[in-house]
Amino acid sequence: MKIAVATERGMVCPHFGHCEGFTIYETEGKDVKSSSFVESPGHRPGFLPVFLHEQGVNVIIAGGMGAGAIEIFDEKGIEVVTGASGSTKDIVNQYVQGELKSSGSICNEHQHAGECGGH
Structure with missing residues (x-):
């Protein structure tokens, strides 16, 4: 399985669309x-x-994500996990151990800018 984590300096990025990249x-x-x-x-x-x-990703993990992106991931059969924070390595280990659950955190950039890393 391939798990992508929205990454900013080795940590889970608070907002999927504004990350520097993805640790896969x-x-x-x-x-x-x-x-x-x-x-x-x-x-x-x-x-x-x-x-x-x-890229063949099966799961995407991020702090928060917009509804449009979640919808496209759903259409592609890619599991979305939001509400994550901490180091990407710790988060992916929590996921494979079955200890990480999605909070369902949906970002709406204009309404919830402070919740999504201030973007």
Whole structure:
């Protein structure tokens, strides 16, 4: 399985669309086999979910995410986990151990700017 974590300086980025990139972890069962970092190709509506789908991602983890991105991930069959914070390594380990649950945190950039990293 491939798990992408929206990343900002080794930590889970508070807002999916504004991260510097994605740490992509390859897992097998409860074991993390490898990780790599992919720079964000830029934030354009609807683009990043398609980009991550093309990378073969099965799960995306972020602090918060807009409803439009969540909808596209759902259409692509990619699990969305929001409300995460901390180091990407700790978060992915929590996920594979079954200890990380999505808060369902949906960002609406203009209404909730403070909740999504101030963007």
